[in-house]
Amino acid sequence: MFNLIVIIQSIVSGLLIGGIFALLGVGFSLTWGVMKVINIAHAAFGLLASYIAYWGLNLYGIDPILSLFLSLPLLFVTGLFIHRFLIQHITRSKDIIVASMILTFGLAIILENIMLLAWTPDERLITTSYSSKAIFLGDIIIRISNLLGFILSIIGISTIYLFLYHTKTGKAVRATWQDPEGAALQGVNLQKVSMIAFGLAIASSGAGGVALAYMYSFNPPSHNLWLIFLFLVVIVGGVGSIMGSAISGLLIGLITGLSNAFFPMQWINVLLFGLLMVILLIKPEGLFKK
Amino acid sequence: MRKKLFRKIYGFNILIPLFLIFYSFGLGIGAEKPIVIGGSLPLTGTFSATGKWVERGYQFWAEEINSKGGLLGRPVKLLIYDDKSDAKEAVNLAEKVITVDKVDLLLGGYPGTACTAVMPVAEKHKMVYVSMGGHMKSFSQGYTYSFGGPPLMGEWWYLGFFEWMKTVPPDKRPKKAAIYTMNNPIGMALMDSIYKGCKELGIEIVIDEKYNLPLTTADPMITKAKQMKADLLFANGMFPDGVMTIRACKALDYSPKAIVQGIGSVIPEWTRELGKDGDYIFSGTSWHYKLKYPGNDKLIRVAKERFKEDEPPLYFGFGYAWMQTLQQGVEGAKSLDQTKIRDWLKSNEVRTIAGNFKFDERGLPKPFIYLTQVINGTVELIWPPDMRTHEPVYPKPPWK
Amino acid sequence: MIKGKAKFLLFFVILFLIILPLIKPPTYFLSLIFKIFLYIILSESWNLIGGFTGYLSFGHVAFFGIGVYTSAILMQNLGISPFIGALPAGILSSAVALIIGYPCLRLRGPYFAVVTLCFAFIVDLVVKNWNFLGGSEGIHLKLMEMDIQISRSIFYEIFLGLSILIVFFSRWIQNNKFGLGLAAIREDEDVAQTLCINTSDLKIKAFILSAFFPGIAGGIYAYYISYIHPDIVFDISISILIVLMALFGGGSSWSGPLIGAIILSIVNEILSLFIKPEFARIIYGGMFMIVIVFMPDGIVSFLKGERGK
Numbered sequence: 001m002f003n004l005i006v007i008i009q010s011i012v013s014g015l016l017i018g019g020i021f022a023l024l025g026v027g028f029s030l031t032w033g034v035m036k037v038i039n040i041a042h043a044a045f046g047l048l049a050s051y052i053a054y055w056g057l058n059l060y061g062i063d064p065i066l067s068l069f070l071s072l073p074l075l076f077v078t079g080l081f082i083h084r085f086l087i088q089h090i091t092r093s094k095d096i097i098v099a100s101m102i103l104t105f106g107l108a109i110i111l112e113n114i115m116l117l118a119w120t121p122d123e124r125l126i127t128t129s130y131s132s133k134a135i136f137l138g139d140i141i142i143r144i145s146n147l148l149g150f151i152l153s154i155i156g157i158s159t160i161y162l163f164l165y166h167t168k169t170g171k172a173v174r175a176t177w178q179d180p181e182g183a184a185l186q187g188v189n190l191q192k193v194s195m196i197a198f199g200l201a202i203a204s205s206g207a208g209g210v211a212l213a214y215m216y217s218f219n220p221p222s223h224n225l226w227l228i229f230l231f232l233v234v235i236v237g238g239v240g241s242i243m244g245s246a247i248s249g250l251l252i253g254l255i256t257g258l259s260n261a262f263f264p265m266q267w268i269n270v271l272l273f274g275l276l277m278v279i280l281l282i283k284p285e286g287l288f289k290k
Numbered sequence: 291m292r293k294k295l296f297r298k299i300y301g302f303n304i305l306i307p308l309f310l311i312f313y314s315f316g317l318g319i320g321a322e323k324p325i326v327i328g329g330s331l332p333l334t335g336t337f338s339a340t341g342k343w344v345e346r347g348y349q350f351w352a353e354e355i356n357s358k359g360g361l362l363g364r365p366v367k368l369l370i371y372d373d374k375s376d377a378k379e380a381v382n383l384a385e386k387v388i389t390v391d392k393v394d395l396l397l398g399g400y401p402g403t404a405c406t407a408v409m410p411v412a413e414k415h416k417m418v419y420v421s422m423g424g425h426m427k428s429f430s431q432g433y434t435y436s437f438g439g440p441p442l443m444g445e446w447w448y449l450g451f452f453e454w455m456k457t458v459p460p461d462k463r464p465k466k467a468a469i470y471t472m473n474n475p476i477g478m479a480l481m482d483s484i485y486k487g488c489k490e491l492g493i494e495i496v497i498d499e500k501y502n503l504p505l506t507t508a509d510p511m512i513t514k515a516k517q518m519k520a521d522l523l524f525a526n527g528m529f530p531d532g533v534m535t536i537r538a539c540k541a542l543d544y545s546p547k548a549i550v551q552g553i554g555s556v557i558p559e560w561t562r563e564l565g566k567d568g569d570y571i572f573s574g575t576s577w578h579y580k581l582k583y584p585g586n587d588k589l590i591r592v593a594k595e596r597f598k599e600d601e602p603p604l605y606f607g608f609g610y611a612w613m614q615t616l617q618q619g620v621e622g623a624k625s626l627d628q629t630k631i632r633d634w635l636k637s638n639e640v641r642t643i644a645g646n647f648k649f650d651e652r653g654l655p656k657p658f659i660y661l662t663q664v665i666n667g668t669v670e671l672i673w674p675p676d677m678r679t680h681e682p683v684y685p686k687p688p689w690k
Numbered sequence: 691m692i693k694g695k696a697k698f699l700l701f702f703v704i705l706f707l708i709i710l711p712l713i714k715p716p717t718y719f720l721s722l723i724f725k726i727f728l729y730i731i732l733s734e735s736w737n738l739i740g741g742f743t744g745y746l747s748f749g750h751v752a753f754f755g756i757g758v759y760t761s762a763i764l765m766q767n768l769g770i771s772p773f774i775g776a777l778p779a780g781i782l783s784s785a786v787a788l789i790i791g792y793p794c795l796r797l798r799g800p801y802f803a804v805v806t807l808c809f810a811f812i813v814d815l816v817v818k819n820w821n822f823l824g825g826s827e828g829i830h831l832k833l834m835e836m837d838i839q840i841s842r843s844i845f846y847e848i849f850l851g852l853s854i855l856i857v858f859f860s861r862w863i864q865n866n867k868f869g870l871g872l873a874a875i876r877e878d879e880d881v882a883q884t885l886c887i888n889t890s891d892l893k894i895k896a897f898i899l900s901a902f903f904p905g906i907a908g909g910i911y912a913y914y915i916s917y918i919h920p921d922i923v924f925d926i927s928i929s930i931l932i933v934l935m936a937l938f939g940g941g942s943s944w945s946g947p948l949i950g951a952i953i954l955s956i957v958n959e960i961l962s963l964f965i966k967p968e969f970a971r972i973i974y975g976g977m978f979m980i981v982i983v984f985m986p987d988g989i990v991s992f993l994k995g996e997r998g999k
Contacts, residue, residue: 006513009542013509038800089983097800098746102934102982109975113334113968121338123529125563134541143509143541216504217530217563221336221375225504228811231804256506265501265511266473270815273808280805281793333967372967377922381915382721389716406828407917414838428917431830473818474826475919502815 005139010257016146017215018253019153024208024226025233025245026157027201033240034177034197037087037100041108042230043223044115045075045202046209050218051115053210054124064126064210065148071210072203079202082107083195108223115220123217131214149211156207157246160200164242173197177240232276238285325361325626327352327616328369328387329397330404335375337401340605344400345370347609350592351617361620369393373404380404384411394626398422398612400605402442402475409436417628418635420616422608425479429652435632437653439615440576440608440644444479447574448524450661450673451550452487458684464547468497468520470511470535472527472552480526480552496520505531508538521547529554533564540567540689547685548572558601561667569666570686574659577607577644580671580679581660585614585643601669607643614642707850711843720842724914726955727849728907733932733939733947734856735903739896740933741941742869744876745795748803749810751929753783753901757908758915758923759817762829765912772831773848776909783905784898791897795890798879807929814924828919831912845914849907856903861944863899872896873942938981940988949989 024046031037049071056062056070086107090099128145135142164170172193175183184190212218212226232252237244252272259268327348332341352366360366369391373379380399387393388411396412398421399405406424413419413433422442423429429438455463467488471477477500488495496518499511505527512535515523523546525535532554539549550572554560560568579586579593579602586602589610593602616631618640623630640647647655661673663682670680711720736750760782761775772779794805818826834841863869871892874882883889912918931954932947939950957977961970985992 003517006510006517009513010510013507017507032800086979086983090986092986095744098937099982099986101803102937102978105930105934106975106978106982110972110979113971113975116334116338117968121334121342123339123559123563125533125559127563127565131537141509141542143537215507215534217533219339221338224336228807231807235801235804257510265470265499266819269502270812270819273812273815277805277808277812280797280801280808284797284801334971372962372970374967374971376925376927377919378915378925382718382725385721386718389718403828403917403919403921406830406919407915407922410833410916411838414833414841424917425827427827427830474921475828478825478827500819502818 007258008140011254012140012142012257013146014254014257015250016142016150016253017256018250019150020208020211020215020249021229021233021253022246022249023153023156023211024205025230025237025249026160026242027204027208028230029234029237029240029242029245030160030201030204031198032097032234034173035083035087035100035194036096037198038097038104039201040101040104040227041111041223042104042201042205043209043226044108044111045078046205046212046226047115047218047220047223048111049075049206049209050126050213051119051124053213054126057126057128063128064213065152068207068210071206075206076199076203079199080195082202083198084191087194087198088191112220112223119220121219121221123219124213125217126213145214149214152207152211153249156204157242160204161242163200169193169196228273232272235276235284236279322360322364324365324367325395326367326369326391326393327395327397327613328371328391328393329408330371330373330380330383330387330399332375332400332404333370333372337375341375341400343603343605344398344609346597347606347611348397348613350589350606351610351613354588355617361617362624362626368397370397373399377404377407381407381411384408388412388415388417395616395620396420397616402428406475409433412436418616418619418631420612420619422612423654425475426482429654433653434651435628435653437615437635437649438655439612439635439640439642439647439649440658441654442576442608443654443657443659444476445482446657446659447480447552448483448487448550448659449657450574450659451572452483452491454661454673454682455487455491462547462685463491464493464520464522466494466496466518466520467522467524468511468515468518468546469495469499469524470497470515470526471500471524472505472531473500473502476528476553477526480524484524484526493522501527501531503528503531505534508534509542511535512538512542512544515546516542516544523549524552525549526552527554528552529557529559532560536564536567536571543689545686545688549686555664556604556662556669558599558603561664565667566690569664570683572661572663572672575604575662576659577604577611578660578662578669578671579607579643580669581643581645581677583641583643583645585610589643611642611644615640615647704854708847711846714839717839717842720846722955722959724842724846724849726952727846727853728911729932729935729951729955730853730948731849731856731907732904732928733935733951734853734860734944735900736932737860737900737936737941737944737947738863738872739893739900741936741943741946742864742872742876743893743896744879745893745897746799746803746933747806747897747900748929748933749806749808749813750900750904750932751924751926752806752810752813753787754904754908754911754928755813755817755920755923756783756786757905758912758918759823759829759908760905761909762831762912762918763823765831766829772909772913775912776906779909780902780905783901783908787898787901788894791894795893795897807926810924810926810929814920814926817924818920824918826920828917828922831916831918833916834913845910848910852903852907857944857948860947864944868892868895876942934978937988938978940990940992942987943990943994946988946990953989 028042031039052071053064053067056067130144133144164174172188176193233245233249237248259271331345332338352368356365371383373383396417396419402424405421406428413435418435420437420439423438426445471481532551555571555573556575579590589602593599619631619635622638623634636649660671662669663672665680671677672682739745757779760779761772764770764775765772817823871887875889935950935954936947940946
């Protein structure tokens with residue numbers, strides 16, 4: 001199947017989806033890198049935003065993008081609370097990464113079942129007036145919903161990047177990550193900084209959740225499906241690296257898209273996990289180590 | 291004076307027996323031990339969306355039969371555990387209801403993997419098990435106590451479609467088929483009838499691929515189908531991937547003569563979420579509320595009044611139908627003896643909202659399937675002709 | 691160290707467990723305890739590489755599944771009874787552990803966790819797409835001819851035996867030189883290396899051992915469940931659950947996974963009996979959160995710590 005159109009279309013579709021992987025991965029990477037917290041509930045928080053968007057759209061006719069004005073601050077504050085009251089308690093343990101996985105695993109189950117109670121297990125879709133419309137570039141089609149998701153990702157990732165490199169708090173976050181003791185000596189309030197970073201990560205997951213909801217149907221157990229892609233993105237890109245997550249997200253989307261064109265589809269996942277294993281075994285720090 | 295007294299005593303004499311009659315009647319119903327029907331369903335986890343509807347179908351059947359005096363004169367009680375969408379749990383819970391709760395009858399689970407795993411347990415304990423089954427393989431293991439009443443047989447799924455296609459003039463039929471199938475037991479079973487049907491009708495299969503769930507994007511596969519000029523698309527998937535496939539078809543402006551979807555286009559969410567884009571999609575089903583079998587009108591009413599659904603969901607109907615089969619087995623055998631029930635079911639016809647079945651020694655009725663098409667937001671029955679509710683729309687009109 | 695009185699109690703508990711099937715309890719109880727034994731075997735085995743050595747394998751269910759499929763194929767194609775086939779099943783699982791262990795054990799911490807998780811996904815996907823192994827239709831094994839009360843009792847006793855074996859094996863390892871070496875790796879691998887401990891050798895041995903018993907257990911489980919499908923035996927939640935059980939109980943001790951497996955299984959059972967499904971799951975999730983916040987190194991360490999004060 002070396003048809004040029006098919007290939008270009010695959011590249012375009014893949015990159016657009018990859019952007020969303022990147023957005024979701026960035027927050028995940030941030031919490032892992034900075035706080036040594038592997039947040040298994042990351043995608044579940046994103047799902048909350050998807051539901052808020054769905055609610056807004058179906059009950060009040062509010063566009064999903066606008067719903068972000070509610071869900072982003074809400075998730076940010078939720079993140080602050082979760083960090084303050086849950087995560088800070090496990091910093092005492094011998095192995096914080098493991099402890100964080102167990103903690104957030106429990107959190108993910110709780111979130112999933114709360115959503116189950118609130119919204120039932122029925123599948124939901126976000127269908128706006130522009131959901132199925134597309135832009136045509138010659139024979140290549142770009143779906144508006146995919147494009148929106150991609151733009152959202154660019155905005156989200158850039159915001160996080162700007163925050164980390166051009167604001168005082170952001171620089172403090174980076175300092176904490178690179179050298180916690182040194183940062184503390186310089187008067188950085190480790191607790192406050194971690195809380196903010198966590199809140200930001202959760203909020204970014206919300207943006208990712210809305211972007212995903214434009215394209216896929218969802219219900220409470222859906223967050224489990226996205227978890228493995230989160231790990232893929234973060235490890236390939238390098239834990240804690242924003243640029244890494246962005247690029248690896250695009251890369252993974254690209255590979256998914258292209259392999260659809262060349263391989264029987266059923267082997268794509270084997271390919272992806274195989275890729276992950278290979279990267280881990282050869283260059284575990286990821287392709288873009290900070 | 292005497293007359294009054296006489297009347298009083300006479301009145302009492304009427305009242306007392308009447309009172310005693312009513313009292314013993316009430317006592318009778320209350321004192322009857324309920325018949326317990328037990329099992330497990332996925333009430334949480336990946337399959338909870340469907341599990342919930344099966345539960346509601348069972349509950350509705352139970353309420354209805356209790357209001358009519360019960361089963362064999364005794365009230366019916368359901369004991370449904372949550373197997374958390376895990377087939378291993380379903381097996382454990384089946385053993386629990388059989389050996390600890392000592393239920394009188396078993397209820398079928400969901401999905402096919404859970405049912406297939408429970409069938410051997412039911413067989414070993416010699417209890418009748420009416421369920422959707424796990425496609426042909428599960429009914430070929432020599433289990434005598436399992437029944438598909440009705441079954442969900444992937445192998446039969448597109449029989450209706452091809453039978454109908456035979457009535458379409460040859461020059462109007464599609465020439466090339468693109469098949470995309472999800473990689474799980476359901477998907478694998480669906481492919482059976484496609485190969486047979488395409489061969490019979492001389493349709494060339496130009497694409498035949500499987501994909502793993504979850505499907506991240508349908509764009510490349512639709513692009514391929516478009517490039518190969520396939521004018522018949524089989525999207526053998528479930529709801530989420532089905533939706534993605536249709537949206538991709540619209541966005542990429544791919545309009546084959548017909549799109550046939552596996553599972554998902556016959557549930558209300560399809561139209562609710564896809565709107566006009568979900569129209570003209572064909573699918574198969576073992577039950578539809580528009581079938582002219584008695585009982586379907588009741589389900590339509592209950593679905594509307596109680597659940598605010600314009601159409602009774604698919605598994606709501608299935609749950610009810612499975613219970614109907616079990617009920618008739620019990621009533622026919624006039625007993626709760628599992629072997630008697632089994633033998634009765636294997637030698638008599640059962641009438642359900644999904645059709646009338648005669649079970650063979652495997653526990654399967656004769657192959658049947660209904661062809662459906664979504665037209666103007668409603669699922670219509672196309673085949674068999676005596677069940678038709680609307681003329682099919684073929685070939686598929688271009689996307690709006 | 692088991693004190694005198696405790697030894698006595700233990701003896702009686704084990705005796706009781708052995709005799710239990712003779713009083714013909716409902717097979718559900720035999721199956722329930724069988725399930726607990728399974729998780730004891732899996733989490734104790736896992737703990738050899740996980741809790742003792744500090745290498746958290748999140749793909750351990752793969753070894754279990756490989757065991758299941760091995761004995762299933764031997765049964766289906768060669769007619770070998772899974773009771774015998776369990777041994778080659780265990781050996782094959784160990785062999786696979788040996789092969790992937792070398793490259794994977796070079797990774798540390800969460801990277802090892804993720805690579806083993808990937809490995810489990812890949813095995814699951816490969817089996818799903820391989821028709822010889824039944825693909826995504828699965829394998830149907832012929833049922834055992836005997837009465838189900840007897841067959842359940844047999845499985846129960848076998849797993850009881852395996853559980854006792856693995857628990858004592860684990861205890862023996864913890865206290866011998868091998869185990870001390872593993873503990874040294876867990877505490878600080880680089881320091882261990884400078885102490886001339888052959889860390890690669892120890893790690894790979896632990897990994898192979900940790901795969902052996904799940905392989906055997908899987909081999910026998912194939913016959914128990916009789917319908918084999920990748921979703922059932924390569925279920926990632928099994929992987930996650932055994933990690934949680936071991937860490938919940940406390941990974942550094944042989945008794946941790948035992949306690950973790952027993953407590954979590956019983957709690958799960960009780961929750962599903964009395965509480966509405968979604969709430970039961972919420973409480974279940976909450977339990978992990980509470981334990982990790984208040985007893986971050988597991989229950990056993992917590993209890994020992996208390997006594998230490």
